[in-house]
Amino acid sequence: MPEKNRKLTGTVGYAMPPNKVKTVIQPSLVAYAKERGIHLIEVHIDQPLIEQGPFDCLMHKVYDDDWKAQLRDYESKYPAVVIIDSPSSFERLHNRVSMLEVVSHLPVFVQQSDTEDYSFGIPKQESLSTANEKLSFPVIAKPLLANGSHKSHELSLVFNSHGLKYVEPPVVVQEFVNHGGVLFKVYVAGDYVKCVKRRSLPDFQVCSGAAELEEHESIRLISEISSSATEDDETFMKEAEMPAMSFIYSMAKGLREATKLHLFNFDMIKDAKEYNKYVIIDINYLPGFAKVPGFEVMLTDFFLDVINHKCEDVGGDRVGFSSETAILDNRVVKKEGNCLTILYNHVAGLVFRLLN
Numbered sequence: 161m162p163e164k165n166r167k168l169t170g171t172v173g174y175a176m177p178p179n180k181v182k183t184v185i186q187p188s189l190v191a192y193a194k195e196r197g198i199h200l201i202e203v204h205i206d207q208p209l210i211e212q213g214p215f216d217c218l219m220h221k222v223y224d225d226d227w228k229a230q231l232r233d234y235e236s237k238y239p240a241v242v243i244i245d246s247p248s249s250f251e252r253l254h255n256r257v258s259m260l261e262v263v264s265h266l267p268v269f270v271q272q273s274d275t276e277d278y279s280f281g282i283p284k285q286e287s288l289s290t291a292n293e294k295l296s297f298p299v300i301a302k303p304l305l306a307n308g309s310h311k312s313h314e315l316s317l318v319f320n321s322h323g324l325k326y327v328e329p330p331v332v333v334q335e336f337v338n339h340g341g342v343l344f345k346v347y348v349a350g351d352y353v354k355c356v357k358r359r360s361l362p363d364f365q366v367c368s369g370a371a372e373l374e375e376h377e378s379i380r381l382i383s384e385i386s387s388s389a390t391e392d393d394e395t396f397m398k399e400a401e402m403p404a405m406s407f408i409y410s411m412a413k414g415l416r417e418a419t420k421l422h423l424f425n426f427d428m429i430k431d432a433k434e435y436n437k438y439v440i441i442d443i444n445y446l447p448g449f450a451k452v453p454g455f456e457v458m459l460t461d462f463f464l465d466v467i468n469h470k471c472e473d474v475g476g477d478r479v480g481f482s483s484e485t486a487i488l489d490n491r492v493v494k495k496e497g498n499c500l501t502i503l504y505n506h507v508a509g510l511v512f513r514l515l516n
């Protein structure tokens with residue numbers, strides 16, 4: 161959109177429970193956005209949506225059928241309003257199996273960093289009934305339903321088959337991936353991406369004694385890990401190397417295209433057993449952006465893009481994302497710009513897969 165036609169002001173309605181408002185719509189964001197022409201207006205979720213607004217954009221994190229019906233009604237009355245994001249897009253994140261399936265089908269082009277290739281994947285995961293025979297311990301059992309409830313964050317670390325008996329279904333069971341105790345949390349707001357480091361669980365050396373652990377020692381409940389960094393962790397985390405931003409950007413672009421979401425974060429850990437392989441373990445819709453340094457600028461830039469329709473519906477190439485390379489078999493290769501090279505890369509990818 162030529163600068164002269166660029167809209168400089170707009171209204172963004174936000175509909176979310178009070179505890180979510182606290183972790184996203186902080187006073188610093190409201191003030192900064194207002195300075196830049198974006199008026200953030202609270203939508204009262206206990207009142208009829210149709211009687212509120214209209215807005216240029218409506219962002220929401222409300223999970224019930226009545227709200228979904230109101231949203232449909234609102235969209236039909238105000239077709240120009242941009243809904244961030246569609247329930248059909250974020251609902252797949254409420255099931256931890258469908259959540260990570262999007263990673264396996266990433267159709268995107270990612271940028272090879274200037275010095276090395278990256279590869280990515282998801283942890284091996286099974287249902288409770290097949291975990292014991294198909295996975296190696298330790299494993300981490302996660303409630304299958306990831307719908308923002310407190311219970312959906314109650315994870316269990318399980319060290320042997322006895323411990324699985326104490327796991328309350330429905331769950332998905334993932335192999336624990338040693339990753340050096342540091343988590344990379346990537347926040348995405350349209351074309352704007354920020355990666356932060358968080359303290360994670362420490363590595364576990366699989367010891368022969370694990371199978372003989374007392375029953376009560378064979379399972380450990382864990383929750384709220386990533387937000388409890390202590391002083392020494394800070395030093396520890398500072399030393400952890402961040403993956404290349406080109407890789408992070410490309411993963412963000414891939415997940416945007418695969419999920420059709422604009423506001424989300426994803427958790428990445430570096431597989432200690434493989435060279436430069438990152439494992440996606442979690443994707444969250446509309447997380448607590450307020451934890452991200454500079455989130456006020458990031459979200460305001462995003463809102464301005466939305467009201468100027470610069471934040472194309474996913475799939476469009478935008479500034480900041482490069483489609484200079486390709487993912488083939490989840491391995492990152494550089495797309496040298498012509499189709500012959502891409503074909504070569506594809507063949508190379510197939511050979512790579514055959515040899516590995």
Ligand SMILES: Nc1ncnc2c1ncn2[C@@H]1O[C@H](COP(=O)(O)OP(=O)(O)OP(=O)(O)O)[C@@H](O)[C@H]1O
Pocket residue numbers: 283300302306312313314315334335336337338339343359360361385386427429441442444
């Ligand atoms: N497969 C895994 N291997 C190693 N560590 C893991 C694995 N899955 C989860 N973890 C650790 O457990 C933490 C919580 O897992 P996860 O992010 O899946 O749960 P969550 O409840 O969705 O968390 P969030 O608050 O980010 O939504 C991760 O940040 C990481 O530290």
Ligand SMILES: O=P(O)(O)O[C@H]1[C@H](O)[C@H](O)[C@H](OP(=O)(O)O)[C@@H](OP(=O)(O)O)[C@@H]1O
Pocket residue numbers: 179180183306307308309345386387425444445446447448449451
């Ligand atoms: O540290 P982050 O921002 O990842 O913590 C998020 C978390 O990832 C989830 O997105 C939480 O949302 P729910 O899954 O809906 O519980 C966020 O909760 P919130 O109350 O802060 O929005 C966490 O911030």
Ligand SMILES: [Mg+2]
Pocket residue numbers: 427442443
């Ligand atoms: Mg997480």
Ligand SMILES: [Mg+2]
Pocket residue numbers: 306442443444
């Ligand atoms: Mg999560």
